[in-house]
Amino acid sequence: MKGLSNKITLWRGMVGLIFAAGLYATYARFAWGLGRATNLTDAQPWGLWVGMGTLCGVGLSAGGFAIAAAVYLLGFERYRPVLRTAVLVSFLGYLSVIAGMMYELGLPWRIWHPIFMWNRHSMLFEISWCVMLYTTVLALEFSPALVEKIPWEGLRNWYLKWHHEVLIALVMVGVVLSSLHQSFLGGLYLITKGKLDPLWYSASLPTMFYLSAIPAGLAVTIMAMYLSIRSLKADVDPAVLSEVSRLIAPLLALYAMFRFVDLITHNAMPYMFRWREESWSFWLEMGLFVVGPLVLLSREKIRNNPQTLYWTCAMVVAGFMTNRLNVSITGLQASSGVYYIPKWTEFASTLMILAAVVMAFRYAVIYLDILPKVAARPRWTVGRVAEA
Amino acid sequence: MEKTRAILVDITKCIGCQSCEQACKQVHGFPMETEARLSPTALTVIEEHGDKFVRRMCMHCEDPACASACLVGALRKTATGPVTYDGAKCIGCRYCVVACPFSVPRYEWSKLAPLVKKCDMCAARQSAGQLPACVEACPTGASIVGWRDEILEEAERRILGDAKYVKHIYGSQEAGGTSVFFLSDVAFEKLGFAAAPQQPMPVLTANALGDVPTVVMVGGAVLSGIYWITQRRVAVADEERRER
Numbered sequence: 001m002k003g004l005s006n007k008i009t010l011w012r013g014m015v016g017l018i019f020a021a022g023l024y025a026t027y028a029r030f031a032w033g034l035g036r037a038t039n040l041t042d043a044q045p046w047g048l049w050v051g052m053g054t055l056c057g058v059g060l061s062a063g064g065f066a067i068a069a070a071v072y073l074l075g076f077e078r079y080r081p082v083l084r085t086a087v088l089v090s091f092l093g094y095l096s097v098i099a100g101m102m103y104e105l106g107l108p109w110r111i112w113h114p115i116f117m118w119n120r121h122s123m124l125f126e127i128s129w130c131v132m133l134y135t136t137v138l139a140l141e142f143s144p145a146l147v148e149k150i151p152w153e154g155l156r157n158w159y160l161k162w163h164h165e166v167l168i169a170l171v172m173v174g175v176v177l178s179s180l181h182q183s184f185l186g187g188l189y190l191i192t193k194g195k196l197d198p199l200w201y202s203a204s205l206p207t208m209f210y211l212s213a214i215p216a217g218l219a220v221t222i223m224a225m226y227l228s229i230r231s232l233k234a235d236v237d238p239a240v241l242s243e244v245s246r247l248i249a250p251l252l253a254l255y256a257m258f259r260f261v262d263l264i265t266h267n268a269m270p271y272m273f274r275w276r277e278e279s280w281s282f283w284l285e286m287g288l289f290v291v292g293p294l295v296l297l298s299r300e301k302i303r304n305n306p307q308t309l310y311w312t313c314a315m316v317v318a319g320f321m322t323n324r325l326n327v328s329i330t331g332l333q334a335s336s337g338v339y340y341i342p343k344w345t346e347f348a349s350t351l352m353i354l355a356a357v358v359m360a361f362r363y364a365v366i367y368l369d370i371l372p373k374v375a376a377r378p379r380w381t382v383g384r385v386a387e388a
Numbered sequence: 389m390e391k392t393r394a395i396l397v398d399i400t401k402c403i404g405c406q407s408c409e410q411a412c413k414q415v416h417g418f419p420m421e422t423e424a425r426l427s428p429t430a431l432t433v434i435e436e437h438g439d440k441f442v443r444r445m446c447m448h449c450e451d452p453a454c455a456s457a458c459l460v461g462a463l464r465k466t467a468t469g470p471v472t473y474d475g476a477k478c479i480g481c482r483y484c485v486v487a488c489p490f491s492v493p494r495y496e497w498s499k500l501a502p503l504v505k506k507c508d509m510c511a512a513r514q515s516a517g518q519l520p521a522c523v524e525a526c527p528t529g530a531s532i533v534g535w536r537d538e539i540l541e542e543a544e545r546r547i548l549g550d551a552k553y554v555k556h557i558y559g560s561q562e563a564g565g566t567s568v569f570f571l572s573d574v575a576f577e578k579l580g581f582a583a584a585p586q587q588p589m590p591v592l593t594a595n596a597l598g599d600v601p602t603v604v605m606v607g608g609a610v611l612s613g614i615y616w617i618t619q620r621r622v623a624v625a626d627e628e629r630r631e632r
Contacts, residue, residue: 035497045485075618106480106502117460125459176607190592191487
């Protein structure tokens with residue numbers, strides 16, 4: 001048991017450090033302003049907070065709507081054990097995006113303005129509404145996990161009955177909203193024609209963003225499940241992870257096909273083979289997001305071993321993040337004329353928000369019924385209490 | 389169609405005296421130090437390119453990218469031509485800075501409640517019958533203001549009348565047409581002018597946004613259909629099990 005407690009202190013120490021740095025970065029952001037607390041400039045007005053916090057945050061949270069659609073609309077009961085984990089990860093992901101907005105916006109106390117001040121011609125307006133509504137949908141989809149812990153039976157039953165009645169409609173609304181804003185995040189960059197590098201600029205950016213978000217969101221769901229099994233001793237049949245992973249390869253292949261055809265039709269091929277950072281980043285993205293995972297996931301041995309599957313999913317996520325950062329930072333660098341590297345405060349605040357998501361997920365899994373109760377739940381809850 | 393205002397800058401007539409810069413700073417109450425680049429306190433500047441002086445300012449596009457990008461509608465194209473900014477609406481997302489094909493809007497990075505700053509063609513002065521401060525201050529007539537169609541005619545007349553001019557009015561095609569035009573005797577790309585797309589920028593996003601009602605209707609119908617089929621299959625399977 002000594003090894004385990006040492007490990008826990010190491011992780012706790014790291015989380016403590018991340019929070020200390022993150023809180024100082026938060027102080028810097030609000031006391032010094034964006035100019036001193038970031039490396040953002042008029043030439044590079046969007047940096048890590050948008051590229052990582054918003055684009056990756058929303059994209060990697062696509063697992064919730066995909067799994068909900070699979071279980072409730074398509075009737076794939078075999079994914080039900082993953083459902084609550086997927087919805088929880090997505091819900092926390094969207095909350096992190098909203099938290100990140102409080103850093104990113106110059107006037108965060110006006111974040112409610114889009115509710116009353118409309119511009120239907122703006123991509124960002126549609127996204128802000130979709131994110132507001134879909135976060136509400138996720139909160140409602142997740143709510144039974146909290147409500148079922150309410151000690152008053154009458155209230156509990158009344159709510160769960162109501163929830164059961166609206167659930168299908170809720171899932172459908174969630175799928176439509178997700179489809180819209182996942183693609184519109186790519187749509188944000190349609191207006192950067194002439195600025196964004198040809199390796200990423202395309203009239204099909206919305207489709208690309210949509211097609212890439214679903215496999216990435218599923219990969220995150222698998223990672224969250226694996227970590228719950230490993231470190232929280234959730235008793236889940238790992239076969240379900242392999243089951244989910246079988247969706248990822250075909251989705252990635254579909255995306256790769258679109259991406260490839262798109263690059264050819266845009267005559268972007270020559271840009272791939274130039275000696276410059278953009279081309280290297282492009283190949284890194286392709287290797288991590290398309291080639292590597294497709295090769296690895298085609299092998300049954302890797303899919304069926306939870307650990308190798310976990311690292312393959314990590315590769316998908318890393319590749320996805322490379323893509324979003326390429327669109328939002330690398331691909332715009334040449335036209336901006338500045339070389340943007342995020343300031344430590346940008347990294348620290350982003351890392352703190354991520355750590356908060358991981359912690360919230362951990363406590364939710366410990367205290368709520370998130371994971372399927374294959375084994376008697378009291379055993380491991382009691383076990384944890386005894387340890388502490 | 390209503391008549392709109394436009395500015396013509398003839399680079400061949402500019403002597404680089406920076407009177408426009410000074411006048412702009414004065415009417416806005418900015419500190420008077422000269423700045424080399426556009427900034428939150430320099431909404432127009434004279435940039436030196438070799439022996440040429442190039443004035444930079446908001447181009448006041450006919451169909452502005454910034455106005456289509458702004459999610460709260462803080463930026464808008466007014467009926468009389470200027471693209472104006474309402475700081476009371478702005479939430480500081482800086483999408484306008486990302487969207488502008490001419491890289492014009494500036495953000496007050498050093499402030500704790502930062503706003504976007506850009507030229508508004510002195511919209512308030514013009515509606516009061518005055519000239520934009522920069523045009524009024526120009527001693528050589530390098531900058532003139534007038535009705536857009538007349539200003540364009542004047543620009544064409546100059547190009548046709550004198551062989552020294554490059555045969556292009558910068559701003560007539562760029563981003564689908566602007567309300568600030570430049571004439572030059574040196575190729576525009578050598579003077580730091582952006583090779584902006586020759587189309588109105590909002591068109592790029594309009595198609596995708598136009599799909600919203602379709603996606604909602606068709607998506608909702610398809611999803612309902614799929615759900616109905618799924619339920620039907622479960623019901624049929626139950627029925628068969630019971631019969632057996």
